Amino acid sequence: MRPKSSPKRIDLRAVEKSLRLWSGLIISIFVILHLINHTLGLISLEAMEGMRSYLSVIWFDLPGAALLMGAFLLHFFLSLFSLYSRSTLRMPLWEGTQITLGVLIFPLILVHIVGTQGAGHIIGFRPTYEYVIFAIWVSNPILGLQQSIMLVIVWGHMCMGLHYWLRLKNWYSRWSPFLLGCAVVLPVIALLGFVRIGRELDRSHARSSKIQERVFGPFIKAEPELVANLYALENNLYAIFGVLIVSVLVARFIRRLYRNRHGVYRLSIHDGRSLTAPEGQTILETLRIAGIPHASVCGGRGRCTTCRVHVGEAIKELHPPGEVEQKALTRIRAETEVRLACQTRPHKDLSIKPLLPPSATARDANKVGGIQGREQKIAIMFIDIRGSTKLGEEKLPYDVLFVLNQFFAEMAAALAETSGHYAQFTGDGLMGLYGIDGNIVKACRDAILGAAAMISRLEKLNARLKNELKEPLHMGIGVHAGEAIVGAMGPPSAQNFSAIGDVVNVTARLESKSKEYKCRLVLSKAVAEIAGVDASNHPAHSADVRGRDGNVDVFAVDDPRDLVVPASA
Numbered sequence: 276m277r278p279k280s281s282p283k284r285i286d287l288r289a290v291e292k293s294l295r296l297w298s299g300l301i302i303s304i305f306v307i308l309h310l311i312n313h314t315l316g317l318i319s320l321e322a323m324e325g326m327r328s329y330l331s332v333i334w335f336d337l338p339g340a341a342l343l344m345g346a347f348l349l350h351f352f353l354s355l356f357s358l359y360s361r362s363t364l365r366m367p368l369w370e371g372t373q374i375t376l377g378v379l380i381f382p383l384i385l386v387h388i389v390g391t392q393g394a395g396h397i398i399g400f401r402p403t404y405e406y407v408i409f410a411i412w413v414s415n416p417i418l419g420l421q422q423s424i425m426l427v428i429v430w431g432h433m434c435m436g437l438h439y440w441l442r443l444k445n446w447y448s449r450w451s452p453f454l455l456g457c458a459v460v461l462p463v464i465a466l467l468g469f470v471r472i473g474r475e476l477d478r479s480h481a482r483s484s485k486i487q488e489r490v491f492g493p494f495i496k497a498e499p500e501l502v503a504n505l506y507a508l509e510n511n512l513y514a515i516f517g518v519l520i521v522s523v524l525v526a527r528f529i530r531r532l533y534r535n536r537h538g539v540y541r542l543s544i545h546d547g548r549s550l551t552a553p554e555g556q557t558i559l560e561t562l563r564i565a566g567i568p569h570a571s572v573c574g575g576r577g578r579c580t581t582c583r584v585h586v587g588e589a590i591k592e593l594h595p596p597g598e599v600e601q602k603a604l605t606r607i608r609a610e611t612e613v614r615l616a617c618q619t620r621p622h623k624d625l626s627i628k629p630l631l632p633p634s635a636t637a638r639d640a641n642k643v644g645g646i647q648g649r650e651q652k653i654a655i656m657f658i659d660i661r662g663s664t665k666l667g668e669e670k671l672p673y674d675v676l677f678v679l680n681q682f683f684a685e686m687a688a689a690l691a692e693t694s695g696h697y698a699q700f701t702g703d704g705l706m707g708l709y710g711i712d713g714n715i716v717k718a719c720r721d722a723i724l725g726a727a728a729m730i731s732r733l734e735k736l737n738a739r740l741k742n743e744l745k746e747p748l749h750m751g752i753g754v755h756a757g758e759a760i761v762g763a764m765g766p767p768s769a770q771n772f773s774a775i776g777d778v779v780n781v782t783a784r785l786e787s788k789s790k791e792y793k794c795r796l797v798l799s800k801a802v803a804e805i806a807g808v809d810a811s812n813h814p815a816h817s818a819d820v821r822g823r824d825g826n827v828d829v830f831a832v833d834d835p836r837d838l839v840v841p842a843s844a
Contacts, residue, residue, distance in 0.1 A: 288618070289598040292576065295353045296440070301346035303433050305334060310430070310461050316404075316468025323404045323472065331401060340392065351381050359523045362531075362553075362560040369435065370574040376432035382516050383425035386418065389509045397505055400493040404472065409490045412473030413480050419473070423466060434458045442637045443572075443579055543626040558584060558616035558627060568633035572640060575617035579640040580607050581631050582616040589625035590614070607641060608772070610649060610762060653711060654718040654756040654802060655779055656695070656725060657786035658686060659704035661749035678740065679703065682748060685732040693725035698773040704786070708774055711761060717843040719806035722754045726796050726835040752835070753786030755799040755827070781827060784820045792816060792831035798838075800828035807841045 308330060315322040333339040354377040364371075390410065391402040411419040441447045479486050488495070494502060534553030542550045542561050552561040559582050562569045573579035577599040586593065590612045596604060600618040613630065631639055660682055686705060687697050694717075696708040707725065710718020729752065737747040757778035764773050785797040792814065803810045810830040817826040832838065 298346040298350040310465040313465035314468045316472040320472050355523050362556040363564045365563040373435045376428050385512050398493050398497045406490050408473050409476050413477050430462045443640050540621045541624040545628040554622045558619050570631045570633050570635035572637050577618045581635040583630045584616050584627040592623045652715040654709040654722040655782040656707040657753045657783045659751050685736050689728035689732050694721045695725050719802045720840050723840050726752045751786050751789030752796045753782050755782040756802045781820050788818050794831040794833045796832040796835045798830045808838050
């Protein structure tokens with residue numbers, strides 16, 4: 276079983292991820308509604324004001340204003356934290372663009388925030404579209420150009436964030452053309468609405484200067500000290516922004532010096548290359564610094580799993596995965612030795628093998644993670660229904676299908692209740708695995724109990740179908756244990772968790788011997804010894820296995836329920 280993180284420890288990365296997502300969604304809702312409001316400028320200023328009057332109740336007054344400003348500040352500080360926490364600034368172009376746009380939003384939007392929310396609350400008035408558009412279109416066209424650029428940057432950052440979050444969803448590929456159209460059309464129409472009202476106000480101002488007195492009336496009547504404080508607030512916020520950026524860069528430099536002096540780890544890659552990195556640096560960051568291409572569709576946020584790597588025995592030396600990583604690994608049913616390169620911070624030397632190519636896309640995100648199998652001792656069971664050919668001759672195909680489905684449902688239930696794992700369907704039989712968690716003693720005991728449960732369920736099934744069948748169903752079971760390669764196998768689009776190896780072939784052969792030995796279970800001596808089960812009162816045989824040197828010692832057990840299985844610890 277994959278080790279799980281302690282439930283008592285708060286996963287700060289999961290908290291950061293949730294805060295970033297929800298603050299971004301709150302801002303996105305505001306921006307989308309704001310742009311829709313802009314589009315009404317193509318109709319009239321009155322239409323814009325009509326929608327604004329409703330939206331201002333939500334966003335201008337408490338608690339909406341506090342929620343919006345809190346989301347904006349939180350999202351901005353999380354962007355700074357993301358910039359700080361990265362060990363390297365080497366990243367894909369889209370990721371660098373998104374971070375850059377996110378940082379640029381703050382200085383560009385300051386004028387808008389101070390001129391609307393700040394001025395409205397300090398001086399005491401509700402900013403209208405007439406006031407805003409006149410101020411940045413007629414009174415100061417340069418400011419209008421700046422705000423138009425700001426709108427494009429905000430919209431671009433928002434769309435990139437939503438795209439790289441949603442593209443891992445199964446439904447997104449179907450809706451992406453429509454959403455892309457909306458992402459292009461909405462800001463264009465919004466800017467056109469803004470421009471139309473701006474030109475209309477410009478013409479009104481050319482005819483009469485009274486519009487300026489009406490628009491800026493609250494400023495003209497306000498105390499000069501309040502207006503001065505408003506301009507000082509804007510300058511102070513610019514200074515704070517500059518200090519924050521410099522502080523992040525200095526903190527990154529100090530952290531780098533600290534890490535280099537407090538331990539390093541060596542990262543060996545399957546192709547023979549070896550890298551050295553400071554402790555605390557993720558595997559993905561180490562690869563990026565070295566310029567080694569590695570898949571990371573989500574940009575290292577622990578969402579897509581495309582950066583997955585096989586770490587082998589080093590799994591014992593790594594900290595357990597956090598909540599974000601554990602959730603992603605569980606989704607793809609990853610092996611124990613599989614970790615996400617973007618979330619794993621080694622503190623000791625390790626070797627890795629990437630499981631997806633650097634060109635992996637969002638479509639690869641949900642592929643089963645156990646592409647790399649592992650070698651371990653397991654118990655294997657093969658079962659086969661007897662007389663299936665005769666059954667097919669006596670009944671219609673749909674009737675045969677009904678009987679077989681009933682049979683396999685019972686066998687699968689017996690596997691599940693005895694900790695077995697259904698591996699594959701083989702026509703009129705199936706293969707089950709026991710001990711994939713690594714406990715071979717319990718695996719062998721559970722396999723014997725599973726065989727007993729199957730016999731009991733078969734008897735009940737025969738009783739239910741006695742009016743459907745001319746004679747009861749019979750089955751053969753083979754159980755053996757040994758080393759096998761265990762993992763997800765098959766084509767990428769239809770993988771299943773199974774096993775391959777000599778022990779699998781031997782078990783299949785033992786099951787076929789049940790007909791020759793006239794019994795229902797052929798149990799290898801190896802399984803009986805590992806399980807601590809005394810089967811000496813059952814016929815013993817030395818089974819020859821076709822294509823394999825040497826025989827396998829087995830017991831021919833007619834009723835597995837007669838075997839006394841010790842309780843597992």
